[in-house]
Amino acid sequence: VKGLSPEHQEKLQGIIHDHLRSTNAYSAIRAFVRDYLSSEEGIVHDEDKLLSALHEKRVVEQLLGSLGRDQASSSTPLASKHDSLSRGGKHLHLRFGRASAFLDCLAESGAPAGGTLIVHVLALGQRFTSRPVPAVAEPNFQDFSCLISFPPSSSAPLELLETRDPFHIVVVQHGDDDDSVIVGAQTIEWRKVLVSGYLSVHVELAAVGGDSKVSTGVLSLQMELLPRVEGKSAVDEAAVKSQIKSERDRDADVDRRFFGMAKAWWKEYLSVRPEHAARAVKIFSRGDDDVNRPVCSFLEPIEAGRAIRTVGEAARFVSLLEYQRIQVLGGTSGRSEAWADLHSVLAGRKGDVEEHALLLCALLLGFDLDAYCVIGSTQAGEPHMWVLTLHSPDPAQPPQATLWESLTGSRYTHVQSAPPSHKYGRVGCVFNQKSFYANCQQDDSVKECNFDIRDERLWKHLDASLVTALPRRQPAPIVMHSSQSHQMEEALEASLKQLVSDHRRDTGLATHWDSHLAFLLGGALYSYEAERVTGVASGAVEFQQSIRRAVPDGFTFKGFPIHFSHLSSHRMLRDLLRSKVASDIISLHGGVQQVRFALRVYIAPYPERVCAVWAMLAVIYARIDE
Template structure:
């Protein structure tokens, strides 16, 4: 038996053993049985449907985690063995493996439901990323900055391994994309107008799970491969920047796209051009209708009351490619929000953990927005982007959620999320902090001084002071009441005398409508490794800081373990907004202290995974300095770090530094 077969058999046996040990085989078997029972004829089960169910439930992530540590290192295999065995990238949403055309031809033959087609997309390296020549010359920067290429098609997501930030980045990956199953042959492939969406992000290796900077976002119509007689095409895709740099070239990406299995018939160029012209004509007509409708609708809104011109109401906004789109099309219904989050409160906490960027538009309600997939992949966005993401997630939980466009008390534009219950009582959600509150409502005849005082003291009501409109992916409501203060507004959006609404059927005809749902990937970070590194790093920094003050440092490992429960309580309070949790921490600490000893502690919340940054942020607080530089008799310090993972490898990091000392 060859070495490759031996390694394959060994891996197969380890996978089977791991699945049995973890009980995952029973879960998958039960899932397949449920699919079989739902079909009239179990023999007609689509393998792609089973795979889709496996990925949507997060089972593939669990399977990979059970035996990830058992896989042989890549350095142990020769290049030929590596190519034949295939690769599994822990960062990919689907299994990224090398396949042969014959495999698809044999396994996916014609049946009563048609043939399933796939795209094999190969990235063959980048060129002419001239803006990053300075990074290449600086070896330190080159190693700390990395490129990551993300690929989107419908609801499928993929990404490459991080590569060094160079002028010619070495993107060398293969992706297998499911195009779909078609009954009427290859001609039906031509009607799939969903393009490949390619995103390149620059990440900081020192902060690998803190998001990155968007370098380029481009779309490519893959259907040109249907014109080839051999089923594949190689080309160089010119990449452009985003936003104001939309027309500025960023670099070139060499690619090869193969349709699998190779179609038995070839699409004529004339047929292709006819289809593209038809799609272009429909899109342009849809855009013209939207522009005409939006102008008329806004004129009607402004004619109701002269003061409406000062209200923050927008029907459209520019996206990352400077295309003017209806704002409602930026929202998408999530595919698996209820799978990756326990409650809507956890979803709001997740959004608050993303990096908040300052909006460049200070004099208007909304100018530039970015698609949801960019916000999720880059883990950052403006307050408007975060509001759109939070609203989409809340819609996935079945809440009656809306993005609210309004202003602060000082008239600065602001956006947030509003949910309405069945009685139209509002609940405000701050996407930056995940805090929620019910606005204090006044009637026009109310003169209760105490109630007005509560309104003036409410910080969040001062922040979200005036409301212009509410919108989501299916509805749009403009406030046409005489008052736009949130404390005076009637929130019954079905009352035409108070709110000017759009028909859902009209919104459904808007251009740029997305037919796919975005998918969130479960967390796959090694929390124990991050915790160990941070604790060791902060311990060294504390010792160095005390050494500069000519103070010795001793550590209490037993009491350090007791502080973890308090960090978990802090995270529960932050992620759910609750406060009624039984807190045994004080009793446990006092019980552990010897007689006559006192305890001091300091807690900090951060997303930084660098010990130095985390320690510096803590030392900015005087209470932390008192703990670190504690002087006295028999002083011992404690350190505890807890890492709480969330989807997309977003983490919430909590640290507690404590000390015990003998009271004098």
């Protein structure tokens, strides 16, 4: 239709209008709307509910059928578009509309605060991301839709009814400086769509970080099952409600039994030594949905596939996610005690120390390592969480313990009683998706800790059968996005060079760039990133040799490498100017014969559009003999 001239569009509309009027299609719709509005359901005039009812009563299908199309292929244009997919099983089409009440996207003046919004969807182990749209109070997501595939083994409606994993939706706001903030998140129960094959809902987003009762926006969402359910193939509404209630009752029973066991276990733990009450033993934590859950239920192994190839890359990837201490209003600590869903962490590309540790542990579990999250404190007494892996080459000997810092990607081999090279002070408990152990040792310092969790004199464990029975969500897969890192490097390098040149020009200084020297800097940046991944330094000798040959006699080389996890050249310049070494380089005086600058940028792409960005600003300048 878009390709037709206005005259042809008007003519086509007239033909359709005459045909629908001649077939009494308009009369059928008016009769339905009149009956709907006179019913109790129609007391509240809601456009989406009305459209949903029209679909359920097959009015739209009959209308399209009057145009001469086959009934089976005319349920929606999308049904025919994905007909080839539908033959292989069931699919669920999610279509977003115009949202509302995104008041945090407004400045104090009432005007849009700027930036963009992106919707992230996790559904049945599949992830979808919308295109960015302007961040306004009523953002328009109408161009965003996703087709969710059900497992081939779950093609019948009754089998789909037993697929209980809810959908998780996150909306992220991105600023102009490559910064991001999670606007809100919500889980939705999708199985009501099995009744008629079509469902229209409004999803009220909740703030994350312990403020889940605060509404941050409302999404409009339509769901349609493909191919459409027909007659006896549909699921009765009572069956859907019964299934959901049965699952909730079952989960509640598991939670009750776990809570009863944990209560008795805690009394036994305190009877061993009363001072255990002051240790960092955390059996429950609040999720970002404000529900208290056992900490073990926050973990599930994540297999990253080809996105992350080694455990070193896993640690490096997690460390590149921005560390954000979640603050809340009021309270004694001023920080949130809620643990965010890992899908929210991946969508926002940031998290608190607990989310970093949970994600790293989940990835190491995916590599089939014996990994655990550790809850304890630093040597300074600050609450902290890190990761532990155990390796037992000789079952007769205590396992070898390695401590992983998720915020930096560093790892430390633990040797009991040896002077520590890390910041960890005390350990209260360790846990993963299958087990929970509390430290029973008289000295709870990490330095003196024996991590042989098999020894019941040293560690008290919860009943593993109740831990594994806990309800939990399907983990979010890691997504590797296509990246043109070379083009990104060139663009970022050019932008940062221009900013440095402009800054010097504002102080009356000219800037001359040396492309060959910039090329030599690249090898060092690549080695820095490789060292962060492997823990092994290399390439330093060759880099020093090449620089010595490139620097003329009577000149001095000075370089300043720096690491970023964002792509904002303006933020990079601000960080450079805050460093005395870099600021001294930028402020050097001299003409082209005395001072030549170089800048090199290296970008190492990781999953989830996360990047390790290395930059080196360097200068060759003539020495002044005193």
